[in-house]
Amino acid sequence: MRLRNITGSREVIAESPYVIREELQAGCAGRWKEIFDNVNPIHIEIGMGKGKFIHTMAKENPDINYVGIEKYSSVLLRAVQKMEKEELPNLKFLRMDAEEITRVFGPREVSRIYLNFSDPWPKDRHARRRLPSREFLARYDVILEQNGRLEFKTDNRALFDFAVDELVPAGWTASVLTYDLHHDEVLMQGNVMTEYEEKFSSLGNPICKYVIIRENNKTAEL
Numbered sequence: 001m002r003l004r005n006i007t008g009s010r011e012v013i014a015e016s017p018y019v020i021r022e023e024l025q026a027g028c029a030g031r032w033k034e035i036f037d038n039v040n041p042i043h044i045e046i047g048m049g050k051g052k053f054i055h056t057m058a059k060e061n062p063d064i065n066y067v068g069i070e071k072y073s074s075v076l077l078r079a080v081q082k083m084e085k086e087e088l089p090n091l092k093f094l095r096m097d098a099e100e101i102t103r104v105f106g107p108r109e110v111s112r113i114y115l116n117f118s119d120p121w122p123k124d125r126h127a128r129r130r131l132p133s134r135e136f137l138a139r140y141d142v143i144l145e146q147n148g149r150l151e152f153k154t155d156n157r158a159l160f161d162f163a164v165d166e167l168v169p170a171g172w173t174a175s176v177l178t179y180d181l182h183h184d185e186v187l188m189q190g191n192v193m194t195e196y197e198e199k200f201s202s203l204g205n206p207i208c209k210y211v212i213i214r215e216n217n218k219t220a221e222l
């Protein structure tokens with residue numbers, strides 16, 4: 001998702017108490033419990049778009065800290081605007097490219113990562129930009145705690161097949177996998193719909209999902 005560039009979006013974002021300013025991001029690694037002022041688990045969504053999913057999750061789960069990550073300020077602006085009448089101390093946003101994620105989160109600092117309807121980057125030469133690619137899995141390996149969890153859902157079957165194929169070379173194994181989430185009574189329990197999920201499921205597209213519990217990540221051996 002890339003909205004037309006909105007003049008002033010960077011300035012509005014910088015003023016929001018929900019957004020960690022870009023010049024402060026590198027100083028967050030290893031300090032997230034201090035930032036939230038509690039020891040609750042940290043769950044992050046990478047590529048949050050306009051933020052419906054993470055906003056709902058933060059409201060429903062006050063004992064979990066949420067960090068939403070979005071690359072484009074024009075998109076993040078929409079999430080920030082929704083927060084103007086809200087008070088959610090367990091939610092923060094970062095405007096950044098997730099390629100830099102190990103700069104902003106320390107080893108084992110994150111309990112759960114959500115990838116929802118990630119951009120497909122259909123050209124082969126762009127495969128490493130896909131958020132469930134092996135290059136990104138290696139980054140997630142560093143920041144996820146032992147027994148941390150990665151959840152990925154999409155309606156794009158080609159991207160999902162790619163994501164599943166990337167698991168073995170990265171040394172990961174899916175604990176749960178479905179090609180039709182919305183017809184799976186068990187997995188649908190507690191499912192929070194994202195903006196893209198609402199849009200594409202209403203068109204009749206089946207939603208694929210995998211869940212991974214990461215038992216033997218590299219940082220777990222530190």
Ligand SMILES: C[S@@+](CC[C@H](N)C(=O)[O-])C[C@H]1O[C@@H](n2cnc3c(N)ncnc32)[C@H](O)[C@@H]1O
Nearest residue numbers: 001047048049070071097098116117194195196
């Ligand atoms: C297709 S949208 C999905 C939005 C939302 N997760 C949903 O399901 O409705 C993907 C979002 O991921 C963001 N994104 C893509 N690559 C990213 C990256 N490397 N770092 C941070 N955000 C990224 C895009 O800007 C876009 O807003």
